[in-house]
Amino acid sequence: MKRFQVKKVAVLGAGVMGAQIAAHLVNVKVPVVLFDLPAKEGARNGIVTRAIENLKKLKPSPLGVAADADLIGQANYEEHMEQLRGCDLIIEAIAERMDWKLDLYKKIAPFVAEHAIVASNTSGLSITKLSEGLPEAIKPRFCGIHFFNPPRYMTLVELINTPTTEAQILDDLEAFVTSGLGKGVVRAKDTPNFVANRIGIAGMLATMKEVENFGLTYDVVDDLTGKRLGRASSGTFRTADVVGLDTMAHVIKTLQDNLNEQTDPFYGSFGTPPVLAKLIEMGNLGQKAKAGFFKKVGRDIQRFDLESGEYVPAGEKADEVYGRMLKRPAAERLKLLRNAEGPQGQFLWAILRNGFHYAAVHLAAIAETARDVDQAMRWGFGMKQGPFELWQEAGWLEVAKMVQEDIDAGKALSKAPLPEWVFKGPVAEAGGVHTAQGSWNPSKGVFEARRSLPVYERQHFPELLLGEAGPKFETAGTTIEENDSIRVWTLDGDVLIASIKTKMHAISPEVCEGLMAAIDLAEAEYQGLVVWSGDEPFSAGADLQAMLPAFMAVGVAAIEDAEGFMQQMMLRLRYANVPVVSAVRGLALGGGCELAVHSARRVLHMESYVGLVEVGVGLVPGAGGLTYIARRAAENAETSTGKDLLPFLTEGFTAAAMAKVGTSAIESRKLGYVLHSDLIVPHKDELLFVAINEAKALFAGGYRAPHKRLFPVAGRDGKATILGSLVNMRDGGFISQHDFHIASLIANVVTGGDVEAGTLVSEEYLMTLERQAFCSLIVHPKTQERILGMLNTGKPVRN
Known part of the structure; x- marks a missing residue:
């Protein structure tokens, strides 16, 4: 069978979503051309040009490297339609107007290649109705594709078919979106707002309604409904500000326009909240308008007060008694909240109950399985657990009875009873909707396994839901050696894997010993060694706390020995007789960065953050990081006809001295920590x-x-x-005297110390300078202030 390849993509519509989808395609090296209307004045591609320029300014950045915005092709619908013929995927992302979309489909239809997939990025319009405006030849290759904002960072993409969509088309697109774009795919039914927004926006509306019922303020609610509740740290109202209040209002209107009391028994709760209507009337649309439920005034955060129509000081926190309740096991937690006497506890139970109720009543209509709902809420709304997962963990039948009692007592948002499958049959017998056999499909009345597309064979340890069966990296494969710090194991018998087990995967002397032993074993019996620890981070650096007891007992000599041993391990990695590959996900800081750069290859998840950050605790990189910078500068200089090493050294010195961290694997390549021979993986x-x-x-x-x-x-x-440059920075007040001292030590190492320019040195020589600098700082009072400050507060101390 011919493989579906995406060699080029067209994105139609240079609005917020269209431009950011194009940006993410550039991130993953997919050629893309962005279309919009021709500008009425100036250059014909002016609308697209402005959208691309705006991408460079957005925070968080939609691009791995801002300059890559220039890789997005520019086109308009009048002059460049022929370019569509060379596109394998066309993503339409114009405004949410059915008539505008249908009109655009008529224009593009003659230019769509015979094999190309056409997909509409809509948050809720009927995909089937949209397909009716397409020629018969395109209908089998048309579907819905719903990215979540911002597309680079949000995992969820919903795919929605029509009655005429070919099954293979959806499979091909799912494979591309998963492996090519690094997303988590949920297939949604063609119902208003699909899965995530249907559950999520209904939940936000219900939350706002309960806020009115219990008289709570937005800052308290956000404190209650953020990380404490296992949800996005932005909580409810801050999330609304980030999404955009106009966007939220549009999604609400989709519910209002396409549902009624007969099709949704919760319809009475879908009215636009008065506070949302007021803020939109004022033009306070959230973060993009710099005012919404919250706004920043100087350094202060204020919240909107509907009664006065003014902004008032924010920052009120929830009662800590509920914070303690939320730390309890799920079953105990829900009972405590349900029986709470205070309004904050009653509010929390109400929103959780409403979420369980709504998800159960609508599951059959909006999704194939309960898995789709829970994955959608994890990936699209930043929840640690979906509603069915939490319900199942807390005790399926017990929670179901509590919810039904509230429904019968008139406390719920709707009188609709929980579906019969909740209390009787396979779900009740299994104690939940997720089992080893699969997740509950209420339409078929069975537990349904995950789709077994070839793309998922690339995921050895996919993200599992509570109750699902599947391999766990902690126990999978064959263990060769294991202790509290490291597990050395193999999955296939050919390649050895080293998984660090310490907190934040910090590199302790025991980890170094384990890695050295793993290299010995790999050289003797395996084809290579992969350093991969299963979850984030790759490594947050050397374990300073593990060194402190020896430092207190023996003094700085113990630190010098520990650093020397770590340096030996790094060189052992670099000169191993089998390839050592560091598989980097999340943070690779300090010693973690040094571990990665001394490996033969790096394979990095795109959202990896790599850098030498020791300056933040008043130290210098001490395990070969500065030696690496000096060596790479020399290697790069070899390609130049000039003899001056300094231009090749400047970027590396600056990155270390300023503790620069690449905010993507792509940016880390510009800092020199990732090479062009390394691989960046989207998923x-x-x-x-x-x-x-x-x-x-x-x-x-x-x-x-x-x-x-x-x-x-x-x-x-x-x-x-x-x-000389550092003196100017110090005297100008840009850096402190201690910053100057640390940077001077870094300069001494990367330039080789007191030797003539061009002197040939070894890695061991520079590592000796590193150790000396590190040890001189560890006993410095100001460095000790920085270390203790970081250990106590987690934040850098400037002194």
């Missing part, structure tokens, strides 16, 4: 698959470790130049 759950195959490919290609060789350094002249 987090494919990281191990790609890393193992990269190790095998290197081995099959006859991998040999690099030669140990001497390399030139910039010497005292280069150091003097750097110090």
Whole structure:
């Protein structure tokens, strides 16, 4: 069967979503052309040009590297329709108007390639009705595709078919969206607002209604409904501000226009909340308008007060008694909240009960299985657990009885009873909707397994829901050696895997010992070694706390020994006789960055943050990070006809001295921590698959470790130049005296110390300078202030 390949994508519509979808396609190296109407004045592509320029300014950035915005092709509907013929996927993302979309379909139809998929990015319009405006030849290749905002960061993409969509088309698109874009796909039925927004917006409306009932303020509600509740840290009202109050109002209107009391028994709760209507009338549309439920005034945050129509000081927190309740096990937690006497506890039970009630009543209509609902709420609304997961964890029948009692007592938002399958049959017998056999499909009356598309074979350890069966990385494969700090194991018998088990995967002396042993074993019996720890972070750095007891007992000599041992481990990685591949996801900071850069290859999830950050605690990189910067500068200089090393050293020195962290794997490449030979993987759950195959490919290609060789350094002249810049920064008040001292030590290492420019040095020589600098700082009072401040508060101390 011919493989579906996406060589080029067209995005129609340069609005907020269209432009950011195009940006994410650039992130994952998919050529894209962005279309919009021709501008009435100036350059014909002016609308698209302005949208692309705006991408460079947005925070959080939709692009891995802002300059990559220029890789987005620009087109308009009058002059460039022929470009559509070369596109394998066309994503329509214009405004949510059925008539506008249908009119655009008529214009593009003659230019759509015979194999191309056409997909509408809509948050709630009927995909079937949209398909009716297409020629018969395109209908089988048309579906809905709903990205969540912002597309780079939000995992969820909903795919919606029509009665005429070919099954293979949906499978092909799911494979591309999953592996190519790194997203989690949920297939939704063609109902108003699909799955995530149907459940999520109904939940937000219900929350706002309960806020009125219990008289709570928006800041207290956000404190209650954020991380404490296992949801996005922005809570309810801050999330609404981020989404945009006009966007939220549009989604609400979709519910209002397409549902009624007969089709949705909760319809009476779908009225636009008065506070939302008032804010929209004022033009306070949330974050993009710099005012919504909240606004920032100077350094202060204020909240809107509907009664006065003014903004008042915010920052009120929830009663801590409910914070303690929310830390209890699920069953105990829900009972405590249901029986709470205070309004905050009653409010929490009410919104959880409403969520269970709504999800159960609507499951059959909006989704195939309960899995789709829970995944949609995890991936689209940042919930730690979907509603069915929490319900199941807390005791399925017990919670069901509590919810039904409230319904019967008139406390719920609707009189609709829970469906019969909740209390009788397979779900009741299994104690929930997620089982080893699959998740509950109420339409078929069975537990249905996940789709087994070939793309999912790339995910050795997919994200599982509570109650689902599947392999867990902590126990999978064959364990070779394991202790409290590290597990060395193999999945296939060919490649060894080292998984760090310490908190934040910090690198302790025990971890170093385990990695050294793993290298020995890999060289003797395996094709390679992959360093992969299963979840985030890759490693937050060296374990300073593990070093402190030895430091207190023996003094700085213990620190020097520990650093020396870590340096030996890094060199052992670099010069191993089998390829060592670091599979990086999340943070790779300090020692974690040093571990990655000393590996033969790096395979990184795109949302990885790599950098040498030791300056933040008053130290310098001490496990080979500065040596790496000096060596890479020398290697890069070899390609130049000039003899001055300093231009090649500047970027690396600045990154270390300013603790710069790449905010994506792509940006980390610009900082020099990721090479062009390294692989960047869009989907987090494919990281191990790609890393193992990269190790095998290197081995099959006859991998040999690099030669140990001497390399030139910039010497005292280069150091003097750097110090001159640092003096200006210190005297100008941009850095403190201690910052100047630390940066001077970094400059001394990366330039090779007091030697002539061009002097050939070894890695061991520079590592000695690193150790000396590190140890001189560990006993410095101001560095100790920074370390204690970080350990106590988690925030850098500036002194």
